Structures are given as structure tokens and as C-alpha cells.
Amino acid sequence: MDDGRIAGAATARYARKKEAILAAATAILNRQGVRGMTLADVAARVGLITTSVTYYYRKKDDLAAACFLRGLERFDAMITQAAVQPDPPSRLKTFIDLYLDLNRRVRLGEATPLTSFTEIKALKEPLRSSVSQAFNDLFRRVRGFFEGEGFEHLEKRERNARTHLLMEQVFWSGTWLRRYDLDDYDRVRDKMYDILVGGLAAPGRLWSPAALPDPTPVSPDGLEWRETFLVAATRLINQRGYRGASVEDISAALNVTKGSFYHHHDDKDALVVECFQRTFAVIRKSQVDARAGQGTSWDQVSAATAALVAYQLSDHGPLLRASSMGALPTDIRHEMAEGYGRGSERFAAMISDGIADGSIRPVDPMIAAHMINSMLNAAAALGAWVPGVERDEAAGLFARPLMMGLFTA
Structure with missing residues (x-):
């Protein structure tokens, strides 16, 4: 050779x-x-x-x-x-x-x-x-x-918001595509495309979501500090990832000693679980409040998604990103995935009701619910792509394009 x-x-x-x-x-x-x-x-x-x-x-x-x-x-x-x-x-x-x-x-x-x-x-x-x-x-x-x-008709910030929305829909689809057999992928493609282009709104429906009550969980008397604790921990974990946010980092962000941290939590896993449970509670409260409101199912889904996107930019936001589940022990990860699953199923039920009452287009309810969850997850990072975005405009910039169609004016 x-x-x-x-x-x-x-x-x-x-x-x-x-x-x-x-x-x-x-x-x-x-x-x-x-x-x-x-x-x-x-x-x-x-x-x-x-x-x-x-x-x-x-x-x-x-x-x-x-x-x-x-x-x-x-x-x-x-x-x-x-x-x-x-x-x-x-x-x-x-x-x-x-x-x-x-x-x-x-x-x-x-x-x-x-x-x-x-x-x-x-x-x-x-x-x-x-x-x-x-x-x-x-x-x-x-x-x-x-x-x-x-x-x-689109300003740069609107283009940025829609680009972030589209990219996260693709990135996050990997977390829910596992639910589908490979033989179903052509159908999944068609349904995803249909929702991204056509949105969820039936013809003639407008984007005018009603305001909902603050979904922040109410702390028991004497434990109001826990909300501040969980919000700070959630922000740090979202920024640095589950493994990147050490107990020392979390303690420093909360201005408590490491000993104090372990007084309230057995370990970091226990803290992450509590942050997830808080996230599920916020999502559930917005969904329940939306369903209790007046109007069609379209009005209810619009109200819930708008409220949750706005919440991500509030003083009590953001919610814990689903990516933190990946590093948890298997049994805990399974339990947290079930929590997310219940939120998706609740959205899917609301969408199914909307298809029945004619206020929502005949889309695949479960795929649409997964896409709403992907959008809500991505909203936590909206400020990075739309600098200076205000809470009261976040839903119009980010939820509306998914609900009405990516290419709508």
C-alpha cells in the first residue's frame, strides 16, 4: 500500500x-x-x-x-x-x-x-x-x-418572535414525537403544518383574549417566603440548566446559607419537583379559570394561552422549563412528565370542545395541545429574542401567531 x-x-x-x-x-x-x-x-x-x-x-x-x-x-x-x-x-x-x-x-x-x-x-x-x-x-x-x-407589515420584533416560535416548535417536538409511531409521521407533519399556517381559530374569530385572575399559588399563612424562594430557584435553573445550577448557586441567589437550603429540602431534586409542581399549579389555575369564563371554547383557549404567556414575563415568572426534567432520576422524571401530560390533555379537551361548538378549526386536538405547551415553554425566553418586550404585549407577539397562523397579519 x-x-x-x-x-x-x-x-x-x-x-x-x-x-x-x-x-x-x-x-x-x-x-x-x-x-x-x-x-x-x-x-x-x-x-x-x-x-x-x-x-x-x-x-x-x-x-x-x-x-x-x-x-x-x-x-x-x-x-x-x-x-x-x-x-x-x-x-x-x-x-x-x-x-x-x-x-x-x-x-x-x-x-x-x-x-x-x-x-x-x-x-x-x-x-x-x-x-x-x-x-x-x-x-x-x-x-x-x-x-x-x-x-x-411585520416589524423586526414580530419577525423575531415568530422565528423563535417556529424554531422552538421544531426543537420541542422531539419531546412529544415519541408518543407517535413512525408510520404516523406523515400525518403528524401535515397536522403540524396545518396548525402553523392556519392557526386554531375558526373563520371569523378574532384574537381578543379576556383577562384572567392571577394564577400564582396562594401560600399558606407564614409560608409566603416559599413563593419568593421557588421563583428565584426557577429562574436560576432555567438560566443555567438543572446541573448548572448548584445548591451553592441557588442558596446564594436566595441569600440563604447552604444549611438553610437543606433545612427546607432534602436535596436539589426535591426543590426541582416543587418548582415543577408550582408550574403545574399555575397552568392548571389558568385553564380552570378560562373554562369558568363566558364565551366559546376558542375564547377559553385564547384566554388561557394569553394569560400564561404574559405570566412568563411577570414578577412571579417564569415557569420552569420542561428541559429540566431530563436530568431528574427516572421515577421522578416520569411523575413530572405525567404532570405535563395532564396539562396537555386539558388543552386538548378545550380544543375538542371548540371544534364541537364551531369556534375552533378541525385540527388534531392532541398535536395542537403539544404545540401550545411548546409555545408556553418557549415564552420563558421571549425576552432574549425580543429585547424590551413588555408583559402586556407578550401574548400578542407570541401566542397570537400560533393561535391565528404564523403568516397572518
């Missing part, structure tokens, strides 16, 4: 091993976050020793950053393919189709796992800025779906 063929074979082996490391690291990163991933775990998954992994990536953050960048490259390729379509609806449908096809191949074991981007902020500098810039570049490319002829 000549030197060129030897070098080529060595290069191919290097590339294959690097891809195997990235695939293993992505699976661990998605489940355990940047803080929870170790080079030793990645090495064990691909049958190497830790020092062999450092030959490819010197530090854990280097490997995590490479996982994020590879994930962004995959999404960028989908956007590039979608962009050649002749009109915005066609680009949107192609984007969804490409994503679902990739998700299908991942589930079949034919493609490496998709990267979750929720923990980019857990990277250390300068890698955090580098990966964030790459994410922003992808965001601008997706924003092109809402630019050009026919979109002159």
Missing part, C-alpha cells in the same frame, strides 16, 4: 472515530447537560480510554461545543434545502418534513442523535460566545421565512 492510501485510510479512521465520539457525547449531553457530561462517560460509550478522547477534544467543553456546532450544521442544512422552495408556506412544510425525516432516522438508529440546544449557556467562555453566535446565525436564516414580499 502506498503512502497516499495509508494516509487516506488513517484519515477515514480518524473521521469515523470522531463521529462516534460526537454521537456518544450528544446522547449524554442531551440527558445530563454540560455539567453532567464527562469525558470518561463518553470514552466508555465508544470503547476508548479517556486519554484517547482527549486526542480529539482536549476538554469537556470543547467536546460539548463541537456537539452544539454539529447540531447547528444539521439544522442549517435543512434550512438551506427549504429556502429553495418558491414561497413561505412551501419552505415551512419542507423544513418540517426534513426535520421529521431526520427524527425518524434517529429513532431507527440510522442517524446520530439530534442535539438539544438548551444548555449552550452552560459552556464556558469563549466557547459560549462562539456557539451562541452560530445559533444566532441560524436564527437569522430562519427569520428569512418571514422577510421579503408579503411581510412588509
